[in-house]
Amino acid sequence: MTDLLRVDDVEVHCVIGVYAEERTTPQALRVSLALALDAGRAARSGELVDTVDYARLFGQLRFVLQRGAFRLIETAALALCAVVQRAAPVVDELTLTLKKPGALGGNGVPALSLTRRRAAVGVVDDERLWAGPDASVDAVGVPAGARLTLPVGCAALDVEAGRQGVVVEHDGVVDAVDRARVLLLVATPPLARGAWTVG
Template identity: 40%
Template sequence: MSDSVYVTGLRLETLIGVYAFERTDRQLLLIDLELDFDCRVAGQSDALRDALDYDRLFKTLRRWALEQNFQLLEAFAEALCQLVHDQFAIGRMQLQINKPAAVSECTAVGIRIERCFQ
């Protein structure tokens, strides 16, 4: 399949970091996702029930992120991918997370991963 749904620059706040000053206040993460999703059915039906519901996706991720307390971006990323798979039946995805406040000498640092679920 070559269809995908993408999200660029989703702003999520969460408690994340290993240093004491990071453990008290939520930080902003910028999320880019590319989700394998067959768009043909929705393209033919023009019905939301056949599409990936962006509003539901965003609300699910935002609510989940606010409840989390990870030290590492890697752990946050793995859990986020599992959530997207479980809630939206996405089999393959690419995820990039930027942590703008991580290093003052640059715009952002982060990670990029790809996960496939069977």
């Protein structure tokens, strides 16, 4: 038996599109998720770890959309699916829908839906989640006490800080902290793997 957790029409303002005005002016994008999981597991344990922390997940999705400056919703959708698969290990299958309500001047709403099943790949500390023509998205494990130096055009989100994550990049350097953490890096243009330094 599969249960479905839905979050519908979360609005994110971001740069998305191919036309000149779309490259400079943020516009509304609506994000919906349908996540297939075993709801009974969380119901029995009463623990958030056994379900999806959708506030934290949407914080990550918002960060990727706002920093990615994608040209096509197809590219954005594939990048977001990769983030969901990493951030929500209890999800067996996901359907992500992106709607671009302003694209046709109120005369219809273009939408794209993608469905993806969980890949049978384990999670590692440093992981390339997505690389496309517009941006790259990486998950990077940073040990306690280490600093992370980022190239220009790269931003970092501490996915474990706060309900929706905290943007921690400052002048290209993420300062050392007293705990190990995972950072979500979004770079425009896309970075080569390992273009950042941890030390």
